[in-house]
Each structure stands twice: as structure tokens, then as C-alpha cells.
Amino acid sequence: MFRKPWRLNVYRPYTQKKLTYSTINSFLFLQLAAQVLDDLDDEDIGFGLVDSKKERAVAKKLGLLEVDSIYIFADDEIIEYDGELAADTLLEFLYDVIEEPVEIISNDRELKGFHHIEEDIKLMGYFKSAKSSHFTEYDDAAEEFHPLIKFFATFEPRIAKKLNLKMNEVDFYEPFMNKPVSIPGKPYIEDDIVSFIEEHDRPTLRKLEPHSMYEIWEDDINEQHIVAFAEESDPDGYEVLEILKEVAQENTENPDLSIIWIDPDDFPLMVPYWEKTFGIDLSSPQIGVVDVEDADSVWMEMDDEENMPTADELDTWIEDVMSGIIYPGDETDYNHDNNDDDDDDEDE
């Protein structure tokens, strides 16, 4: 499930049967993206198609491994785009690709902006200047992960002091965590930074983003995902998100725990499908476990909107999931807890 749908099929991405992609439909969204970029005279972004049957040798030479995938060639890097097949999402991603991999923080307001970013994995380094060889190593590491992981640096002692950073030191920030971890062994070469990131790139809590949705969905643990639906712009959803952050901060050392937060506002075309598949009502927050193979799921009992679980209750529930006491596909649990809401709706 959650296989790559083309734009015009996006309302049925979970469908079990293999999608037959029509070439015409498939590339409508790429055509739109290319047309839009055509207005940018000064940017050199080209679009190409490789026929997986006729041009196998070309694909191999270019390093294209997966059929029906989009690869971005930027400088010396090949970036696989593993996001929603929609022109707006792809373009936003491309705009990020063409930005510098390391962003420099030079004053307090920018520092506030840096702290404001909490949904992405981010790193912050303190270096003498852009000419420092240690900065070059950092910049090279950034290119490996750009634009999915955000790299920042400062050359200002005053800013470094506020961040508790020593010269040539880099801090690693997991999403939604207040405190960073300093990468050990400074000064680093590129590989030190790359290895550290690769070991820590599955956060305890992460947000499903349109530009990387397939990558995240495919990164399951034992074929399961703990999923939380919560609308950040809604006070109920915000409440659940705060509880999730608390639980994630307490369990950040647990390598087997990874919760995916989905803001339904980011996926309007998916909402009806999710509601039907999981038997839930997404007008209020939901927390559950989903089997990524057959879309079986169990959802936490939440009495009503006024009565969200506490961090402790959620913690206990998550422990039960991880120890296997609660699991998707159990006949007695499945699609059962949330029927109260449905009954109310039918009265209307």
C-alpha cells in the first residue's frame, strides 16, 4: 500500500491492485512543472524522460535504479524525489534543491527562525569562516543530504555562545526535540558527519511531508507504523501534538519507536480514503498502529474531543503496541474503538 500514485490517481493511492500507469496521465504533472519553470529564464532546470524498456542502457549509465521514479541531477549529486507526484510539491522541492546546502545564521532573529524549524532534522555548526577547511568538510556532508536534512552554520562567536557550541563543533537536532546532541570527535571530516546522520536519521517523531511521503512510509518498523493524525491549526489537534512531543522527548533513546505525525491539512485528497480504510473520523485527532502491508489498523480509544489521553496514557498505549499486546489485525480490537463517533454522525 501507499505505492506511488500518479496525480490523477492520487485519490486511490492505497489500492491493493497494481496500478496501470498511463503514460499520458503519468507525465501531466511533470509537463506542468516544466511549463512553470520555463518562466525562469536564468535557471537551468531541464526535464527528461527515460523509457524503461527502450533505454535500459541509458538508465543504467545514469544510475537510475527504480522505474516510475524521479531523479534530480544537481551538481555532482543524484537526488531521488520520493514525494507526492504533484507539480506544486515537486517544484517546491526543486526550489530547495537549488538553494545553498548550508544556510548561515548571523543574527538573533535568524537564530529565532532556526529554532522555529522543528519538523526537520537539522544541524548547526560553528566555524571560523566560510574559508575554514572544517566548514568545507561540513558543506560537503550537507550536499549528501540536501535538501531533506537542513544544515546551518554560524561564524559569530555571540551566536555560538547562545547555542553552547564550541569552535568546529556540530550539533544534531532530532525533529521536535528541544536539546541537540553534539556529534562526537570534533573536528570532523565529511565521513564523520555523514555516518552520524545515517545512524540517527529515523527520528522518534516525524512529520509526513508531501515531498518525502513515500520515503517515510517505506521506512516502517516490523511492517508497522504508529500513526497520529492531528491538525496543528486546530486546538484539539495541537493538544495531541503537544502530548506526542512530550512522549517522543521521553522516549528519544528508544530505537524501535518511530511515530509518524500526519497533519490532514497537508493531504486533503487523502482524507476520505484514510477515513474509509481505517474506519476513523479525521475531524478529530486519532492515534493508531497501521500494518503497512494489508492496511489493518487499531486506533486508540478517545472518548470525545474534550478528553484527550494524557502523556502517561499514551505512553502506556505505545508500550502495549511495542510489546505486541496491541497490534493491527486483531479481530476484537480492529475498527471497533471509535464507533461512538460514527453513531453520532448517523443521527444527523
Next chain:
Amino acid sequence: MFRKPWRLNVYRPYTQKKLTYSTINSFLFLQLAAQVLDDLDDEDIGFGLVDSKKERAVAKKLGLLEVDSIYIFADDEIIEYDGELAADTLLEFLYDVIEEPVEIISNDRELKGFHHIEEDIKLMGYFKSAKSSHFTEYDDAAEEFHPLIKFFATFEPRIAKKLNLKMNEVDFYEPFMNKPVSIPGKPYIEDDIVSFIEEHDRPTLRKLEPHSMYEIWEDDINEQHIVAFAEESDPDGYEVLEILKEVAQENTENPDLSIIWIDPDDFPLMVPYWEKTFGIDLSSPQIGVVDVEDADSVWMEMDDEENMPTADELDTWIEDVMSGIIYPGDETDYNHDNNDDDDDDEDE
């Protein structure tokens, strides 16, 4: 300019020549929205088309005033949808329409969520209970503006105390303002609240949102808009946004000042068009004045990314705009200030 484009024309919305809408293209996005909603068995949302030539009488009877517009019939209200003609944006708006017009805040985390909402006009009332006749008047007022203006209420004395709200009192929050204004003359009837909102519904600083972009764009002052492009998720953009908020908070009493903040991340398909039309580089923040008729514009000089204007400098610049010293279309100013950046790009 900024006339309603259909989805497949969205990359040329500013075009001067009148768009000829092809019926087939026009309703592709409506069809997609309808298909998606088809999965929602329990929601009664139907889609209809009225032919503006053949069914003039029907249109009149339904109260449909504008051709090429989308009207939503919800309970007793007719809501004009004045947003991007894209299925995802329309659906997100529809999900908001079917929610309750007043959201109840009952604990501290929800209150934090309420404070977290800063981009919308929002109101908060304190009432004895949902059965209070004063709450009913508030709820009726909410229906008039729902879902574009957000209405909240609390029945908890503890929460009301934190908000400094007296019984049956309603506070009005302008976007990006820390302090609300209490609506005078409590307890209110519906009309008191409606009139107050109608008098205060053009904020000093407002965000261009896809679901209401045409409505906001058409609400110009003397055929001009002060426009700020700033990416919230980027520290440079965040810095400019903080400065804008400061300026807006200082000038909130000025009825002639209304700044539109555009986050380019929300409009990826528009970025190349804006860059070309306004002669600016949207990879860094930009502040300017735009003539809504001919798209002439003047942009504030910003030396480089490290050197954003201070709140005072921005304030002076805005005063010059409002007194007419700076205006779009001036040969010596127009499309001239920002050439430094362009020159740099050409070196690459």
C-alpha cells in the same frame, strides 16, 4: 490581474489578456474533488454546475452573482469560495466548512493551540454554557463568517481568567497581534458582533492563503498592495516576518495600511511568474508595492541576505509609500533596486 485562473492555467494568472476558459479544463479540478469526496459515504456533499447562458433563471434563484465562481451551500448560508482553483485547496476549505463554526476551548493545551493560530482573524468568547442565549447569538454570528474567520469560546472560568475575559464578553484578535480588542457593549446580539467584524476585517498584516487568495487580492487600497515575500521556514524569511509583525503592531491603528505577506512555499506554481513579472529574486525575502491594475512595482533595496532592514527602516519606507513618495511605475525606481543580485547570478 490575478484573475481567476483555472488549474491548468495557474502558471499564468497575471496575464493581461482575458482568459478563455475551456469547459473541459475548467472543471477537471471540480471533478477530481467530487471523485475524492465520493469516498466519504456519510457526508452529504454534492457538486453541481449551472450554465451561465442557458440557466440564467436558476442562477438568479440560487443567488449566484458571479460567473466562473464557486458557491458552497451549507445549512442556511451561501459561501463564495474565492480561492485557488485546485482540488486540494477546495477540499481543505470544504472540510473546514463542515466543522462546527465555534470551537470550544476547555484546557490549557487547547488554549496554547488557540494562541498558536496567528494568521487568521479569530474571536474568543466566554459564556456560561452552550445553552446560554448569549452563546447562541455568538454562534449565529460565527455562521456568517465561518470558516474564513475563526470563532472560539470557553465555558471554563479558569480559562477565561487567563484570557482576562468577563462573562459574555468576546475578544477580537487581528492576525499577528498579541493583544486582542474587546468588542464593546456586552452582552451582544448577533448584529453587534457582525458589525464589529465587518468594521475590522482588513488587518494591518495578513497572509495570502490559497483558499482565499482572490478575495484578499481584490481588497486593495487605492489600487495598490504592499507585498512582502518571505519564507517562514527559512531563517532569512523568518527574520523579515518578525520585522513585519513589529511594524504591523506599531501601526495597527492606521486604517490605510494593509500589508500582504506571501510565503512563496504556499504558491510554488506562481514563483517563476512572480519573479519574472516583478523582476525580483524570490530565493531571498522581498518587500514592495504593487499596482494591482498593471503589475508595476517598486521593491525595497536590501543589500544582501545578511543585512535585512530594521523595523525603523521598514517603517520609514512604508511611510514613503503611503505618502506617495515611493510608488510603482516610477521609471527611476521601477525594477532597478534589486539588480545587484541579478548581476551576481550572471557570473555563475
